[in-house]
Amino acid sequence: MNAPKIRYHEPAPTENDAQALRRVIAGRRSVRKFTSRPIPPEVLDDCIDLALLAPNSSNLQPWAFYKVQSPAKKRELVDICLGQNAAASAAELIVVVARTDTWREHARLNLERFPTQPLPKLVQQYYQLVVPLAYTQGPLSSLGLLRKRISRLSSRLRPVPQGPCSHEEMRLWACKSTALAAENLMLALRAHGFDSCPMEGYDERRLARLLDLDADAMSIMVIGAGERAPDGVYYPQLRFERERFVFSV
Ligand SMILES: Cc1cc2nc3c(=O)[nH]c(=O)nc-3n(C[C@H](O)[C@H](O)[C@H](O)COP(=O)(O)O)c2cc1C
Structure with a gap:
């Protein structure tokens, strides 16, 4: 297929940031215990702004981020997160939501x-x-x-996209992009010297009620964030050998 004629040019950045990125990615751990140090609001907002730069399907940005900061709602959210320490000790709790109702x-x-x-x-x-x-x-x-x-x-004749072809597949569609944004958020926190714990161990129904989410808005994780306590990481990081996951075809 011929590429369309585009007049705009954005040269690739020339700096090589691989080492800095490696430090951020490899330094991120799921932290279950945070200190009481607050995250400055401008830092949290910068991290969320970086989350919003995530690649996303058709640039339709099907996400939402809820900073749960009212003390009463925060208490309730900790409870909804089953009292997990990663939530109870977090300076900030951010609910990451995938939306199927904003694409139009x-x-x-x-x-x-x-x-x-x-x-x-x-x-x-x-x-x-x-x-x-x-x-x-x-x-x-x-x-x-x-x-x-x-x-x-x-598809028998030529390649054709096969979805999303139902409301359920739209949820998956929205979740893909939103999960990328969630990862951006966690890496941005690390780059600012803070840490995070993504959590899906929570009561989704109660969380929807707390945030007044309707059926078109699906919480995909709660991110606890703050400064890592010295004993905030419980185990060394474990990943399996790359041959298990990486294939050349
Ligand atoms: C979708 C998702 C849900 C998770 N839910 C929880 C959770 O509810 N509680 C928790 O302590 N950790 C949770 N985690 C963190 C994982 O346990 C953790 O990422 C994994 O053990 C690897 O450790 P690492 O993040 O330190 O590399 C979750 C991670 C993801 C991506």
Whole structure:
């Protein structure tokens, strides 16, 4: 396929930051005990801003971050997190939410705020035609299921995207991008000298009630954050041999 003609140029950054990145990635651990030192608000906001730079499907940014800071709500959230120490001792608790109900509005914002003008025709077509065609599911996923049938048949002839073809698959779609943002957030905290613990050990139903989340907003993890206590990491990091996971085909 011929690449479309694009006039914009953004050269690749020339600095080599691999060592700094390695320190941040390898230094991140799941911390279960934090000190009482607060995270300065501007640091937390910078980390969230870096989370928002994560790559995401069709630039539709299907995420939300809830900083749970009211003392009453925080207490309740610790309880919802089953009283885990990583939550109870955290200076900050951030709930990371994947949303399936914002893509239409975000498609419109992509059109309105596209950074190069005049709006490239391909971009216009993408957000006005391709995106609605790909993500509209219809009542009881009826449109999605119809699309699934058509794309299965078409796939015999040529490569065709096979989803998302239901409301459930939209949740997975939103979770993929949102999980990348969550990782950005945790790495950014480490880069600022703070630490984190991602948690899925919580009562999702109660958390939805606490944050008034409807069915289109799914909490994917609660991130406890703060300064690592000297005994905040319980075990050395364990990963299995790379041959188990990495394949050349
Ligand atoms: C989706 C997800 C859910 C997790 N849930 C919990 C949790 O509820 N409580 C907890 O203490 N750690 C939780 N963890 C942390 C993992 O236990 C931890 O990442 C893993 O043991 C590897 O350790 P490391 O993060 O220090 O490398 C979770 C991690 C992920 C990615």
